[in-house]
Amino acid sequence: MIRRMLTFCTIAIALAAGLPAPAWAVDATRTPGSASYTVNLTSNASGTTWTGHESVSFTNLSADPLTEVYLRLWDNYHGSCPSTPITVTNVTGGTAGSLTVACTALKITLPAPLAQGQNGSVGFDLSIVVPSGADRFGHDGAYNFIGNALPVLAVRDGAGWHLDPYTNNGESFYQLASDYRVTLDHPSSLLVPATGTSVDTPGGSGRTITTATASHVREFAWGAGAFTKTTGTTTTGVTVNVYRVSGISAASATSMMNTAKNSLVAHAGRFGAYPYGEVDVVLDNNFWFGGMEYPGFVLDLVSSTALAHELAHQWWYGIVGDDEYNTPWLDESFADYATDLYQGISGTNCWNSVSWQSSAEKISNSMAYWDAHSSRYGTVVYTYGKCALHDLRRLIGTTAMQTLLHDYAASHWYGISTVADFKAAAQAATTVDLSSFWTTHRI
Numbered sequence: 179m180i181r182r183m184l185t186f187c188t189i190a191i192a193l194a195a196g197l198p199a200p201a202w203a204v205d206a207t208r209t210p211g212s213a214s215y216t217v218n219l220t221s222n223a224s225g226t227t228w229t230g231h232e233s234v235s236f237t238n239l240s241a242d243p244l245t246e247v248y249l250r251l252w253d254n255y256h257g258s259c260p261s262t263p264i265t266v267t268n269v270t271g272g273t274a275g276s277l278t279v280a281c282t283a284l285k286i287t288l289p290a291p292l293a294q295g296q297n298g299s300v301g302f303d304l305s306i307v308v309p310s311g312a313d314r315f316g317h318d319g320a321y322n323f324i325g326n327a328l329p330v331l332a333v334r335d336g337a338g339w340h341l342d343p344y345t346n347n348g349e350s351f352y353q354l355a356s357d358y359r360v361t362l363d364h365p366s367s368l369l370v371p372a373t374g375t376s377v378d379t380p381g382g383s384g385r386t387i388t389t390a391t392a393s394h395v396r397e398f399a400w401g402a403g404a405f406t407k408t409t410g411t412t413t414t415g416v417t418v419n420v421y422r423v424s425g426i427s428a429a430s431a432t433s434m435m436n437t438a439k440n441s442l443v444a445h446a447g448r449f450g451a452y453p454y455g456e457v458d459v460v461l462d463n464n465f466w467f468g469g470m471e472y473p474g475f476v477l478d479l480v481s482s483t484a485l486a487h488e489l490a491h492q493w494w495y496g497i498v499g500d501d502e503y504n505t506p507w508l509d510e511s512f513a514d515y516a517t518d519l520y521q522g523i524s525g526t527n528c529w530n531s532v533s534w535q536s537s538a539e540k541i542s543n544s545m546a547y548w549d550a551h552s553s554r555y556g557t558v559v560y561t562y563g564k565c566a567l568h569d570l571r572r573l574i575g576t577t578a579m580q581t582l583l584h585d586y587a588a589s590h591w592y593g594i595s596t597v598a599d600f601k602a603a604a605q606a607a608t609t610v611d612l613s614s615f616w617t618t619h620r621i
């Protein structure tokens with residue numbers, strides 16, 4: 179709100195003085211916002227295909243008219259464009275263009291531009307075919323993991339529309355907090371862990387309808403399979419469900435349940451109470467990654483470090499959002515730093531062993547850079563990134579750092595943060611001039 183008002187005042191002054199509006203006088207408000215997704219899907223017997231309908235209503239929050247929206251069909255990365263696993267047809271509420279950005283973006287031109295505060299809605303038939311693979315979108319034998327499969331609205335901000343490519347080295351997902359109501363009609367033999375909180379009702383013969391609802395989340399993911407499920411509750415009242423594939427023991431599930439409960443409580447104590455009520459942890463030791471974060475839903479190996487990291491993402495990426503393609507540091511370094519704090523690792527001297535590969539290598543680089551230097555992504559963004567945060571704590575003091583992260587989370591709760599926002603918050607938390615800190619730490 180403040181940013182928009184300032185922009186308006188500046189334009190008015192420029193016009194009154196007979197000057198052209200400055201080039202930067204683009205409304206930087208992120209839009210479309212206040213999105214509400216309604217999805218109804220029915221699976222086949224194995225949970226590998228899902229068909230049905232999705233609709234999304236939204237509001238143009240920007241002073242600039244909204245003439246179109248873009249859907250991101252992220253999982254079309256997993257196909258071979260134009261043969262894709264995500265199919266959108268019979269679009270209503272606008273006119274669909276053709277798929278672009280390797281079949282991951284679909285422009286829908288609205289029937290008339292939406293002025294600020296006006297609402298729109300688009301709907302479409304949706305088909306999802308889960309490919310083989312122990313992946314964030316894939317099936318490991320009879321177990322399905324279905325992340326990023328629901329088409330989501332792209333964001334327009336001061337830089338224009340964000341239509342970045344999918345990256346398999348990290349995440350490209352830049353989404354505003356939204357509401358979801360998803361009904362999943364599936365065989366009763368399949369359990370369906372999902373984002374949000376779920377209620378099961380009887381469906382047709384041998385089938386169950388799971389209705390999952392979630393508020394203020396950036397995306398929606400689910401799984402489907404004959405998982406074994408255990409349930410617990412944290413000391414702060416958050417429900418934790420651990421789902422495991424057949425190869426994982428009950429003892430491993432118990433250990434991971436304890437890690438989930440303890441790390442959720444620890445993170446909440448530092449960054450603010452977990453607001454979503456429930457977390458589903460899905461365990462499979464065949465994933466090619468250590469863990470993968472979604473709102474209220476994580477995929478994980480049996481690894482307490484990976485689980486503490488993914489649950490820290492509930493705050494850093496989930497509650498406090500960021501442009502994951504352009505500033506992966508803002509979620510990955512913070513999740514790793516939170517994991518260190520949870521594990522009592524102080525990062526003493528960790529910055530001393532930092533060795534840069536080139537002058538272009540920076541903690542705050544985008545995924546475009548890391549996709550071209552993928553062997554350095556983990557080292558720089560995760561390890562150097564968390565070491566920088568340890569260093570910042572040593573520089574400004576432990577109490578100031580705790581207050582900084584807690585208040586920074588509170589001021590961006592369900593919003594989006596930028597590197598500039600974090601730098602400003604950090605500077606406001608200390609009398610130490612941080613200019614040389616950011617330079618030295620390449621942020």
Ligand SMILES: [Zn+2]
Pocket residue numbers: 487488491509510513
């Ligand atoms: Zn991460």
